[in-house]
Amino acid sequence: MNGYLLPVLLIILAPFIGGLVYGFERIVKARMQRRIGPPLLQPFYDFLKLADKRQMIVHSAHAFLGIMHFVSLWFALALLLLGADLILVIFLHLLSSALLIMAGFSTRSIFSHLGANRTALSILAYEPVLIIIAVSLFINTGSFDAAAAFTSEEPLLFKMPLAFVALLLVLPIKLKKSPFDVAEAHQEITGGVELEFSGLFFEAVYTAKWLDYIFCYTLVFLFAGSNILLGIGLVAGTFLYLNALDNSTARVNYKQMLRFSLGIAFTLAFINLLINSLT
Amino acid sequence: MGKQYEIPVGAQHISLLEPLHFRFTTENEKIVKTDANVFYVHRGIEQACCSKFKFRQVSFVVGRVCGLCSISHTTAYSQVAEKLLKIEIPRRAKYLRMLVIELDRIHSHLLCLSHVAENSGFEALFMKTMQYREFSMELLEAVCGNRIQYDFSIVGGVTRDLKPEVADMILKRLDHFMPQLEELIGIYKNNWTLSLKNKGVGRISKEDAMRLNVVGPFARAAGLAVDVRNETEDLLPWKEVGYEMITDTAGDVHARNMVRLREIEVSIRIIRNVIAGLPESDLVTETKAFPEGEATVRLEAPRGELFYYAKGNKTQVLERLKIKAPTFSNVAGMVHAFTNNEYASAPAIIASYDPCLSCTAR
């Protein structure tokens, strides 16, 4: 039972921790841009304010799908933290994205549609890479379970460094960071899928982003095996890398993103898979 | 229906500062057709200038045609009024006008560049450019007394003198700015992702630029050497203070960025020369005459050639005032250059035109 305490605690607190990560990230980003930036708890202020807004929706199905996106993402995250089968986790994450995409498509808003289109395309960009990484993990640990990676004696990072690089390359797509934030693309499509949400219903989509942070950093953490210190180091390094990248790049368009992700990240993951399976 | 998406941009859109409306017809997010609607901001300034305001007041009104290049408008109007009044203004006033016009050009270009960066999704560069731009705003405030809407030129001369300590401050701040400008040039030139977004995007060929009558940095980036500062010497002595034509050949967003950045260098040189060679004289030529006859004036605003036509009939109120703003000439070229680009680049392209719709619509 003791082994479950930490994951369960993490799962329950995931939105809170994710919010803190997001708040901290906004500060780091602001500092990198030589600004002071918002307070650390800013995401929670946003959260509480959004709860207070008048509820305005386009139509009920749209709003409902947004909420279910949050719920299913949380569920996928819970399974990941509990050490479930990685392929299942990836597909459950796909399910949550699917609900968001359907929400985007369910309205008659151009920008929402564009955002949903781009979200679907970004799935094409990162999903195969994640699956290949999961398979490499399987080859190294003998099991698809995330739990096997968490408990692996030797950090997986040393066994599959290229896969880690591939993961680092696709993480900006998932976390909607420049240069791959095409799905959100504030200046082009003003937020894409999340555009039509407001008030309480936007909150679901907004906090789902925080959960995505935890999801992604947990994926990074997998590479450290049972070595917690290394895991924390990896997560911190990834955090800095993501912010530095976000602050030093412009947004590319979705074709370039696909070319980059399928051309470089996917190839790296594949080479890693080959090396792992041949040796 | 079919394969085409129609994407509206504007009247209100985050990538736009002003109300204007583009309707992009896209296929796979590739723009195949553009409809532009730019006259949201029409207020009726020309008519008001010929009826409501006296001719000496008009220079303050036309400043409000556009907040970014208000000095160009007021100067151009002052010049056309001086032509109607048939007076020559003091040499020091001419120099001070050039000084403020060039300072204004720096701030306008930097704003445009930062806007391009923002619309390319490069937030950090936007912040950086905005940060470096603040120096020009502070200098303008020191010279004219306001950050925007300087009302510096009036009919007959300028309103304020340049104090020696302000001149020192300008030189010092310019020295301070030079390395920052180098840094900006480095980023705009070499950042890989930015070049993905900017190079070869929003392209207009030299022939098209000439055919569509494009002006300003937009034209100069396409290799078209048009600059009023190069052509007329009679009103402001540009050549004296070291003006130099900047052109590029690519005609894309990147070339426009580069032209703007290098024009800032030229502007800095001009400002230094102006301060070094500032002649001593009065600031204003007084006259009691009324405007009479017709006159035209051309002036290089940050966005290109600004054209003023005025007709007086020996009364306090002008009979006709016609303003043709640079963006007005550029609209056709703007719409043309969108074709066959990704919609994703459209905001950056819009920003790179540096459109000023309040000028266009007046």
Place this chain on the structure above:
Amino acid sequence: MKLAPYRKKSPWILHFNAGGCNGCDIEILACLGPKYDIERFGMINTGNPKQSDVLLITGPVTKRTRERLVEIYAQMPEPKVVISCGACACTGGVFRGMYNCEGGVDQFIPVDVYVCGCGTRPEQIIDGVVQALGILEKKTRAMEESVRLKKEALKEGEQINRRHVAGEIKPALT
């Protein structure tokens, strides 16, 4: 839990130019920059009326932007505040009386804070926004209430109608 205090901690801004000269707009842009950094107050320029709390309007309202202005205002969920930035937005300024100008913003939508100046300075804008936040915090959801009341009235009317149809209420006049 009282949520009202958090309104002022996270004001999200929507900027709309209703036909001004760009002067105030570039100052709003400057506010986003590092020197003035309004993100300190938790402000984000969302560009999306559905997620904004503060509407910053510049410029006199021209005949063509009028409808867009009202449309965007209507899409913002309450509680919301409107700040008119600059002399033209407040009163029409120098453009007042021009044939295509409608005058100040407050003729079409309720304005909470008037920021003066031509053009406004960033400090003034920040000052105005901070003042607006106070108003935002105090704002009741009066408008929402009224909407709810109207809906209830409608429902009541519907019920009466139904009873008419069912014959429970005899019409007064036959």
Place this chain on the structure above:
Amino acid sequence: MNLYLTGVILLPLLVSALLLILPPKISKGLVILSSLVLSALALLLYIQVDEPLRITLPHAVNEGIVVADILMLLYFGWVAIRRKSVLVGLLSVLQLGGLLYLLRTLPASEAPQLLVDKLSTFMLLLINVISGIIAVFSLRYIDEEDCSAFRKKFFLSVLFWFIAAMNMVVISDNLEFFFFFFELTTLASFLFIGFRKDEVSVKNALTALWMNQIGGLTILAAIFFIAYNGYGEITFTNLLAHSTAEGVLLPLALLSMAALIKGAQLPFSKWLLGAMVAPTPVSALLHSSTMVKIAPFIILRLSPAIKDTPVAMVLIGLTGFVFIASAISALSQDNFKRILAHSTIALLALMIMMGAVGSPVTIVASLVLVLFHGISKCMLFLNAGILERVFHLKQSSDMDKLGESGPFTALVISIGFMSLLLPPFGAFIGKWLSIETIGTLATDKKLLGALVMVAVAGGGAVLSLLYFKVMGLLIARSGEKDRVQFEKTGPYYAGTTYLLLGLVMAGIIGLPLLLMYYFGPVATTTLGQAVPVFQDGWNFFVGTMRIPMLPMLIAFILLPLTLVTAMFIRFRHADRAKEYMCGEKVNYSFSSFYFTIDRAVPYFSAAGILFFIALLLAALL
């Protein structure tokens, strides 16, 4: 002989004959009734048959089959002359020659001709239930068809006759029988595809004919080599018994080739795509339960023999390639039925691949895919028919108003697509098992496994993109249509749709039971070794694979129920706002992104041909 089996074989034939003569009113009742009876018989047969049932038919049947065979081939020849198709003629002559040669040289077979084991009854259940539903659906569909009354009768008659032929295909053990019924399904599909009798239909029907004839020819060649190598009886049983013998690879490769052609794998995918010109129930029939499902059936039958052989390696490589190639092709399509057709080919590739790998888990995966793909595709195709008939929509890019005019159809199509992709649907389980076993393959087979992994991961992502894209086009509705008004499509259309939707949902809920009592035993008989499928607490094990049930149940709430709830839920306290259009109030047109791959198509076909050659080479070397 078994009563149920007799019923399953003879009832459709009887109905087929009756339909030709009975008046339409009675025939409607007859179709519905016989569909129900057939499904029931198939179910009873499945329950009854535990041990493989070998049935020897009287000698006269053999003679009859031979005569029918020759008559059918002569008919093909006549078609060739009438339509002036050299290819069909040539192949008919070759087939006839081969058949006559074999008849002369082969000794009379004494072994039982029919084999009814769990795999056969599994297929029978699928065929009869799904085809029955399609038959009921086509009652109305064909009623609205613009053709003579006789043609309408003829259509239904051929449909039942087709079911009978399919039923025979899956229970034939004797390869001569198998050849005959294989070619009979070809004939039926030829009649179906050419049903509308216009130029395109005839052309595509001929394409389907000659391509499938090649399949028949390869079966004849396989028979020849079996006889030539002297294994004795020309039955599947006998072939499997000789699975380690020398030279057995060639007949195996030839039979697999027949499977690949029937399964429309590249470069023979053209016939299935051309089949789109037929009335939609035909497409549903060809794609879901019959015809193409012969492909996984053959491979599953042969899998104990071909696994771990070079043939299996080539098959795995080929299907991996076909999976990603057809996924990409599907993405470039706009016609709704063509999208479905390409995705069918992709999923068939996955089924064949799983059969070729031949480990316990993969056999289960293949079976799961066969069943759930059948149900989902049937639902999708029938709804494509509804789209065509009720809403007059064929191109997916025209469907942007469907969310408002036909929300129920849009919902069903969305669920149909989701059921091919996401947890907790059955097809996902199949896919999941596949990915994990390919992962195992990457450790055993090294390079091949890694390459196939990449193909499956990439193709899967492309397919999910495709499904999102198509779904995105159908579900949009404006804010004013908050209260959904479901459309009325009539009892035949709505009834079959509800039934299939029920089957899809039941597939999720009953998945543990299905795995335990359905797929497990079938896989065991197929493989000839015990496939451990057992339950342990909340987990469910298929071999080494663990399927946790709790996440599946929660995912059931998250996906299908959410989609349904989204239709009915109304937030009464929230106010409605218009969509953000930058403050403008004009309408704008919608669409989606599209892809063109015209340049790649020849390469795909060329690569397919290369793989076929490699298949032969692998068998020979």
